[in-house]
Amino acid sequence: MLVVSCITSLSAFAAQPNVVILATGGTIAGAGAEATNSATYQAAKVPVDKLIAGVPELAKVANVRGEQVFQIASESFTNEHLLTLGKRVSALVKQSDVDGIVITHGTDTLEETAYFLNLVIKSDKPIVLVGSMRPGTAMSADGMLNLYNAVAAAAATDARGKGVLVAMNDELNSGRDVSKMINIQTGAFKSPWGPLGMIVEGKNYWFRLPAKRHTVNSEFDIDKISSLPLVGVAYGHGNVADTAYKALAAKGAKAIIHAGTGNGSVAAPVVPALRELRGQGVHIIRSSHVNAGGFVLRNAEQPDDKYDWLVAHDLNPQKARILATVALTATNDSKELQRIFWEY
Numbered sequence: 001m002l003v004v005s006c007i008t009s010l011s012a013f014a015a016q017p018n019v020v021i022l023a024t025g026g027t028i029a030g031a032g033a034e035a036t037n038s039a040t041y042q043a044a045k046v047p048v049d050k051l052i053a054g055v056p057e058l059a060k061v062a063n064v065r066g067e068q069v070f071q072i073a074s075e076s077f078t079n080e081h082l083l084t085l086g087k088r089v090s091a092l093v094k095q096s097d098v099d100g101i102v103i104t105h106g107t108d109t110l111e112e113t114a115y116f117l118n119l120v121i122k123s124d125k126p127i128v129l130v131g132s133m134r135p136g137t138a139m140s141a142d143g144m145l146n147l148y149n150a151v152a153a154a155a156a157t158d159a160r161g162k163g164v165l166v167a168m169n170d171e172l173n174s175g176r177d178v179s180k181m182i183n184i185q186t187g188a189f190k191s192p193w194g195p196l197g198m199i200v201e202g203k204n205y206w207f208r209l210p211a212k213r214h215t216v217n218s219e220f221d222i223d224k225i226s227s228l229p230l231v232g233v234a235y236g237h238g239n240v241a242d243t244a245y246k247a248l249a250a251k252g253a254k255a256i257i258h259a260g261t262g263n264g265s266v267a268a269p270v271v272p273a274l275r276e277l278r279g280q281g282v283h284i285i286r287s288s289h290v291n292a293g294g295f296v297l298r299n300a301e302q303p304d305d306k307y308d309w310l311v312a313h314d315l316n317p318q319k320a321r322i323l324a325t326v327a328l329t330a331t332n333d334s335k336e337l338q339r340i341f342w343e344y
């Protein structure tokens with residue numbers, strides 16, 4: 001009887017999908033002093049094996065193993081971190097014994113990493129990013145369920161081919177669209193165009209598909225990228241000066257994302273400096289920092305054709321930085337760059 005049940009559970013183990021959890025830090029690996037510390041705690045403390053051991057239910061949806069890629073707060077992610085993580089994901093998705101990838105990540109720049117991977121990983125296997133808004137030591141910690149949902153989503157064949165996903169607060173959002181909208185509350189991640197689906201009790205429910213190019217249909221490939229250029233972001237506001245734009249260019253920025261007011265509008269005193277920088281070869285990319293998601297069109301507010309500037313369309317400034325960084329590895333031509341901003 002014992003032998004039979006062992007064989008049954010072994011074959012059940014073998015039949016399950018294989019999911020690798022790449023841990024990078026963040027609040028999902030955070031720890032605070034008291035259960036009441038939902039906002040005051042240290043991120044990036046708990047190692048991946050302990051995270052996995054904390055959710056025994058993961059074993060019911062997948063054969064899970066973990067790798068500690070970094071142990072950092074995500075605001076400290078650099079282009080080098082993106083390259084290292086991207087290359088590891090790319091190597092893993094090529095393995096026949098890997099069915100899906102989960103990446104645990106701090107929430108501050110999770111949307112940037114998700115979009116980066118969405119652009120450069122050539123695979124239709126599910127890649128799901130997950131974080132939490134409260135550390136595991138807090139009351140009503142959200143990390144356990146988020147991690148369970150992320151693993152279940154990554155284990156499911158129906159999650160294939162939908163681009164890189166973000167599993168937070170029972171929603172499955174596109175890594176392209178999703179953004180952290182508030183720095184407390186568990187429902188912090190929203191897409192301006194809505195989630196792709198929901199995950200409830202370990203099952204995915206899909207409602208829509210991404211229209212923009214991603215992963216297998218992307219022209220970018222992490223395996224062919226060895227370094228990423230510097231792209232900076234400068235913030236538009238009342239009483240603004242051109243100081244930040246000039247400083248970024250002086251540091252060697254190949255493009256500057258204008259995190260503009262409204263429709264990516266540019267204050268009159270800043271326009272001459274941006275025209276001058278474009279003359280020196282720096283790309284000027286107008287985006288919007290409006291809260292619910294911008295929508296910047298060419299030649300609205302500013303004559304982009306005349307100045308040879310670009311628009312980021314609906315990408316927020318931090319996502320525009322990611323796309324510009326990746327696109328500049330392939331071209332420096334402004335028409336090509338604008339095409340890329342429409343297509344991705």
Ligand SMILES: NC(=O)CC[C@H](N)C(=O)O
Nearest residue numbers: 026027073074106107108
């Ligand atoms: N909720 C979080 O994950 C934020 C913690 C930290 N600032 C980070 O992004 O890693």
